[in-house]
Amino acid sequence: MKILVCMKQVPQKDAPLKLNDAGTWIRDDVSYEVNEPDAFALEEALRQKEKHKGEVVVVTAGPARAMQVLREALAKGADRAIHLEGDAFVGLDAYNTARAIAAAIKDEKFDLIFTGLQSDDYGYAQTGVILAEILGLPHATIIMQIEKNEAGIRVKRELEAGFFQFVDMSLPAVLTIQSGINKLRYATLIGIKQAKTKPLRKVTMDEVQSAVGGNLQKIEKLHVPQKSKNTEFLEGPPAEVAKKLVEKLKNELRVI
Amino acid sequence: MDTILVVVEQREGKLNRVSWETIAAGQAIAAHTGWTLEAAVVGSGVAAIAGEVAAKKVAKVYDVESARLEPYTPDAFAHALREFLGKHPAKLVLMPHTYQVRDFVPKLATALQTTAITDAIGYKYEGGKLLFTRQMFQGKFVADVSFAGSGPYFVTFQNGSFRADKVEAGTAAAPVETVNVDVPDAVVRNKPQEVFKEAKQAVDLTQAEIIVSVGRGIKEQKNIELAKQLADALGGELAASRPICDNGWLPMDRQIGSSGQTVAPKLYLALGISGAIQHIVGMKGARSVVAINKDSEAPIFEIADYAIVGNLFDIVPPLIEEIKKAKG
Numbered sequence: 001m002k003i004l005v006c007m008k009q010v011p012q013k014d015a016p017l018k019l020n021d022a023g024t025w026i027r028d029d030v031s032y033e034v035n036e037p038d039a040f041a042l043e044e045a046l047r048q049k050e051k052h053k054g055e056v057v058v059v060t061a062g063p064a065r066a067m068q069v070l071r072e073a074l075a076k077g078a079d080r081a082i083h084l085e086g087d088a089f090v091g092l093d094a095y096n097t098a099r100a101i102a103a104a105i106k107d108e109k110f111d112l113i114f115t116g117l118q119s120d121d122y123g124y125a126q127t128g129v130i131l132a133e134i135l136g137l138p139h140a141t142i143i144m145q146i147e148k149n150e151a152g153i154r155v156k157r158e159l160e161a162g163f164f165q166f167v168d169m170s171l172p173a174v175l176t177i178q179s180g181i182n183k184l185r186y187a188t189l190i191g192i193k194q195a196k197t198k199p200l201r202k203v204t205m206d207e208v209q210s211a212v213g214g215n216l217q218k219i220e221k222l223h224v225p226q227k228s229k230n231t232e233f234l235e236g237p238p239a240e241v242a243k244k245l246v247e248k249l250k251n252e253l254r255v256i
Numbered sequence: 257m258d259t260i261l262v263v264v265e266q267r268e269g270k271l272n273r274v275s276w277e278t279i280a281a282g283q284a285i286a287a288h289t290g291w292t293l294e295a296a297v298v299g300s301g302v303a304a305i306a307g308e309v310a311a312k313k314v315a316k317v318y319d320v321e322s323a324r325l326e327p328y329t330p331d332a333f334a335h336a337l338r339e340f341l342g343k344h345p346a347k348l349v350l351m352p353h354t355y356q357v358r359d360f361v362p363k364l365a366t367a368l369q370t371t372a373i374t375d376a377i378g379y380k381y382e383g384g385k386l387l388f389t390r391q392m393f394q395g396k397f398v399a400d401v402s403f404a405g406s407g408p409y410f411v412t413f414q415n416g417s418f419r420a421d422k423v424e425a426g427t428a429a430a431p432v433e434t435v436n437v438d439v440p441d442a443v444v445r446n447k448p449q450e451v452f453k454e455a456k457q458a459v460d461l462t463q464a465e466i467i468v469s470v471g472r473g474i475k476e477q478k479n480i481e482l483a484k485q486l487a488d489a490l491g492g493e494l495a496a497s498r499p500i501c502d503n504g505w506l507p508m509d510r511q512i513g514s515s516g517q518t519v520a521p522k523l524y525l526a527l528g529i530s531g532a533i534q535h536i537v538g539m540k541g542a543r544s545v546v547a548i549n550k551d552s553e554a555p556i557f558e559i560a561d562y563a564i565v566g567n568l569f570d571i572v573p574p575l576i577e578e579i580k581k582a583k584g
Contacts, residue, residue: 129362180502216371
């Protein structure tokens with residue numbers, strides 16, 4: 001099976017984020033990491049390849065720093081990488097990101113395309129589904145299991161409130177992968193070494209420009225959320241804080 | 257005058273109650289903009305749901321019908337709504353941000369060469385322009401987002417963003433029009449099987465009055481015991497955010513959030529939980545929230561009544577002792 005994994009670099013989970021002066025985006029002097037569901041998508045692709053042979057290709061869109069995501073993926077076992085490189089890719093909405101990726105892979109034929117189910121920065125949860133529509137492929141979202149069979153694949157979709165559903169699909173198809181579908185591997189030293197010699201194709205905005213249009217949605221302003229609650233911060237050494245909290249639990253919240 | 261269309265969600269012929277929140281959103285936006293509010297239900301044999309919605313203050317309800325719409329598939333739903341919107345144009349299409357909606361809305365919007373603002377938590381109407389607010393960076397920021405292009409504009413609203421009990425009833429039942437759509441066989445590519453529950457739910461957290469919930473901050477499986485002791489001291493149940501259950505440190509049926517249980521206890525004590533959106537939607541109905549987290553900027557503090565910034569491993573042991581003392 002030939003599998004494409006779409007991956008994204010996002011700010012680290014606990015990185016303190018600050019707004020830029022215009023209040024339209026975050027300041028980019030933060031640490032980045034791979035978007036968590038995308039890491040599970042990569043792991044699933046590697047496992048499918050180990051079972052059924054084939055090739056795993058990883059793609060990302062973003063500035064030079066996003067290369068780190070591809071490098072890690074190659075070190076874990078991906079065969080080659082595609083980098084839509086440049087700042088021009090940063091502010092794209094989900095529709096245009098998907099159109100740019102579709103344009104970059106137009107000469108390839110994948111059996112499966114994986115994305116994480118959503119990103120930790122924008123949280124659109126859309127790019128994979130849009131990509132499927134652009135490519136004319138069937139899709140399924142929030143996938144927790146993939147089994148190849150004669151006719152295609154059987155996937156396990158996660159629904160809300162603890163419900164699941166199996167869905168039979170033909171190939172090629174696009175799947176958005178849920179965190180926790182598998183256990184992530186670490187890159188090995190040999191893998192890290194080998195990654196350096198694996199093929200990497202860079203794609204500039206110029207090459208895919210004709211496929212990309214103006215954003216259909218625009219972030220006008222980012223702001224710190226308004227508090228809906230009057231939060232009281234309890235401060236002091238641990239023993240004192242514990243006393244204060246118990247007093248609140250007893251006299252204010254009346255739960256003990 | 258433009259039209260706002262709320263597409264209510266039904267599953268296997270039952271109205272998903274979160275749809276009332278979307279109706280409330282539609283009514284609020286209609287009152288603000290002066291636009292006409294209509295509603296639609298999409299499915300097979302769902303006239304009763306159309307009738308239920310028609311009792312509310314809406315101008316009209318469409319019952320969009322095709323035998324191919326049951327069971328749900330993204331192909332059939334996107335196709336049916338595309339055909340429907342071709343005949344009955346709307347400027348703004350609102351839906352609840354459910355797993356089902358996020359499965360087909362990006363496809364539908366793309367097919368119509370337009371876009372969806374997903375997981376919105378509110379809206380603003382300023383100088384004739386509609387802005388939708390949505391969380392970004394896991395709730396650390398909120399963005400005002402506008403639409404470009406000519407629409408239709410799709411918006412999905414996060415669970416709990418509007419109050420279902422604020423839905424206004426109509427003075428008389430709204431007219432219901434049945435619209436039969438043609439969904440050809442070849443359109444539906446996926447073959448969904450029966451919906452099922454993994455295992456019998458061993459614990460019903462929705463009934464718990466006190467919940468102690470752990471997140472990534474608990475660090476290691478062996479530390480779960482500390483949270484358990486706190487839950488026991490309080491006479492509450494132990495729960496967790498998704499990563500903890502993914503790791504197998506607690507069973508899946510103790511997971512709180514969009515993919516787990518939705519709870520509304522008297523007290524929700526969050527230990528080392530940052531407060532990602534998917535977790536918050538499962539517990540923001542709690543009457544009171546206490547959060548202990550070492551990151552002073554953790555989004556969980558936004559909705560906390562009492563907040564403690566610090567190392568949970570320093571705070572929880574004396575807390576257990578104090579609770580025991582207080583309980584005598």
